Amino acid sequence: MKITIVAGARPNFMKIAPIIRAIKEENNAKIQFRLVHTGQHYDRKMSGDFFDELGIPMPDANLGAGSGSQAEQTASIMVGFEKELLQNPPTVVLVVGDVTSTMACSITSKKLNIPVVHVEGGIRSGDMSMPEEINRIVTDSISDHFFTTSELANQNLRYTGITDERIHFVGNTMIDTLLSNLNRLEDPKLNFQDKPLEEKKYMVLTLHRPANVDEETKLKQMMDTIVKGCAPFPVVFPVHPRTAQILHSLGILYDNLITVEPLSYLKFNYLVKNALGVITDSGGITEETTVLEVPCITLRDNTERPETVDMGTNELVGTDPTKLPPFLEKIKSGNWKKGKTPPLWDGKAAQRIVSKLKEIYG
Template sequence: MQMPTPDHRPRPRILCVVGARPNFMKMAPIMAALSEYAPELDARLVHTGQHYDKSMNHQYFDALGIPAPDINLEVGSGSHAAQTADVMRRFEPALDEIRPSAVLVVGDINSTLACALVAAKKSIPVIHVEAGLRSFDRSMPEEINRILTDQLSDLLFTTERHCRDNLLREGIAETRIHFAGNVMIDTLHRNLQRAVPVADILRHAGRKDFPADRGGFAVVTMHRPSNVDDPHILGRLLDTIAQAAHRLPVIFTIHPRTRSMIDKFGLRRKLDVPRLLALPPMGYLEMLGLMKDARVVLSDSGGIQEETTALGVPCITLRNNTERPVTVDEGTNILAGQDPERILALLDETLRTGGKVGRIPEFWDGKTSVRIAQTIRSWAGKGFPR
């Protein structure tokens, strides 16, 4: 019997996993780069459905050019334990169906850890993009996800030089670690010219009259449990945002979790302030348009810390720590915590001086996904060694 030629061998499959909004911005350039720079690999996509709403396909998949998922697990929301368990339960049959040579996960959400754990238990190599980030605050669920996912991974791509040291301290073999840069910045570079103008956002919201001239407004986002799940802390932060609106116009894009807590605690009246515009969550291109023209951003988002550094926009982070210290050491980010006096003092200083001036960190050059694809291609050529 004639043996199949190498040209007829099935292509090795890389199963890429997304589950929540931040994943989409990271996965879009990775899948594009795998297609262009590692065409001998068959990249497939699973969406766990950890975050899902009807507008998501337009706001993220369509806008960023992400291919439709091969499988949608439709997990939905739930407690951390329930959601992680449900992803694991639904992901295993997907692995059996697709039979990948490796599983690629990004970031630090529950789906990241759940899928890495299932793959590792089935002896399938795991690739982790955005490895080694540490806040050193284990009260954050994301910190637990980061640490455990890195322990399970066979190939680890880091965004900052110091991440290597974190991984080495935790016993990760140096041969598994690759400094590739920040893939989020690839997406930013590719889409900056497509960012939705602020005037269009205001017009769509029916607020053409809102005084947000170029460079003359602040953008606020807030969603972390430590900021929004306690009525006293959330109330103080909303009062702080209202005080900020006395200084310059504020556009507050309200995360569904935050909106739910505002309603639960009866705090909606705190948003009824002149020059404070509350908007629903934005799509990627809309949020990019807001950030790039803002005078300052106040946020507790890790991704926004990175994006504002890349854009050169001052960022006041409403947290006491960050897993992205390069945004503080080299970028435009300042940690403010939850204290209203400190937040407003930093805002006043930013408005007076123009804000912190940073520089673009190493390998935040829009080519991270290419480096990732080329490394995976080389690794696959060696037979996916574990």
């Protein structure tokens, strides 16, 4: 069996690392893989460090898609990936997550009559204004098999007419990566008022979604509410390159705000693990905080990962800054809800995936 594994953006790398490791642990020649990096994320801090830290081999091909509009990026990936598949035809293509690369490579594969398996299939936010939601729906509509993270994802797929023999509940490969690296996390050695940050005495913030960062007045209001509401605790904000430009133009400065460049996987998750709480608009981070039992506030009106709210430590607060203060007070006072880890988020999802691939494709 020859598997082409696609990675395109930062969230993908955490999901493919354990799959590659599980393939290597098979220790035989029955499974061969070819890793294709689409180049969707091309900044080293957004991609390169992840390969180094997570033990991902250098890609066999880099399509160099780079930036551009949604359409430009999709087209560039498809053109490059078609050439890759024609030159190196696999038994099956494995895509992960919900980024542009996931959808583009799925379409390209199916046009060439190559089977597609979707890791993290079936998740839905119900928000068609999100590019990721379109990517999920398109990818799931043409994939042959689905490796899912939750029973709700299974149900979403069944509602579209997909039969159970194509749905495989395996767990969460991103959690595989987290659990296997807990003893390798690295202190980024950040200071606040000339002293090192203290465990459980700071907050972590991430923002990148257009609903939160594109409108300058709203972003300013959101930042005011977050930073003042977290006081006296410092807020560590690893700034997405796109958001950094907007913050710079607004001249946003606060005494208890620490802005840093995007951090490597091991350094960022060290911060999350030891934080008093996390404020984010990222779906993946809500999964990590749930497993790490760290309080998490999600600044979105919907989530494709409802298990992090229903079972985990996450609360869906929305994009209205005025709703934030009571939640920040709960975290600061230690009155946050207790969560539990969802089923099969046990660090063994990748092993289940490789076992099932062998069963299906030989």
